[in-house]
Amino acid sequence: MESGATTHTQLVERAKRHAKTVALPIDYSMVSWEVSERARRRAGQCLYNARTGAVTIRLTWAAFEAYGWEQFSGVVRHELVHAWEFQQFGESNHGRRFTKKAREVDAPCSCERFTDGRLTLSCTEERCEWRAERHRASTVVTNPGRYRCGACQSRLVVTHVASGKSWQSEAGYERARKRIDDEW
Template sequence: MGSGATSRTQLVERAERYAKTVALPIDYSTVSWEVSERARRRAGQCLYNPQTGAVTIRLTWAAFEAYGWEQFSGVVRHELVHAWEFQQFGASNHGPRFRQKAREVNAPRTCERFTDGRLALSCADESCDWHAERHRASSVVTNPGRYRCGACRSPLRVTHRESGESWRSHDGYERARRRIGEEW
């Protein structure tokens, strides 16, 4: 990995040290850092408390493991741009101001996927190649019959990747969930 970070504590320490080398006027006395074990889609997150001005930067351990430090340092810069926006303007998004500041510090606007979804959504029409992924049992996963393909408007199919179980309705979801059991 090149960072020497082999624990969550070491990752936070490395990120904090690195952050202070990034050319952004941030008040680090209001910034705290933590590591997420649960996140599956985002490599980092910046949270802001407008009442206290506190900023929390949450880094995803699985993303760090997948990327290594060199690539993951871009995630740190990305979250620092959010921290800067929160401190300067009280709000942050991925709009023009963010994009400009991200360019200045060479922060990526998005990150590449670091994990596959547990659940695959696909079009039930075999001639359509539309697909998407989910990590959690969202409403489209638990009740796919209420939704349609984003490309051709055909019904959807959901597949639990690990077990191979598939369903197209809420009842099908319930049956699959019972069959999958603890492995869900």
């Protein structure tokens, strides 16, 4: 698919250009970029080969299409923080060092798990992996404060995938719903 390949190249070029504007001391000669058509559950991924020092940043095409560039650029910055940690410390996770750096470059602090659903429910506890998808505004979506995480009992956060808006209460839902308006 020629047009697809061209578009993938464009996404990588855009991500590379964006990376240059992000204030992180990364050796880009050791970073390669890929676009995944198959990945469905992560918006992006950063891989590291400890033996060679090579870093690979893999961007999920479906996530870019669903988010649009504005939101997706946050995914790029998130993966760059991983690349920086790998190069500086030989390891990377979502710990304090990561969170601090992610905030500095305005990147989301957790690996965004991408979904085809319109709405996602996830746990507010950073280390908890629990999540679920919803397509309609059920009670847990409109009033998440009444529910708890199925895995650890922490509070839930609902995210409207297309707009990136999220809320944890009924009032928060009402406000987000108004702002999202036509895009809902």
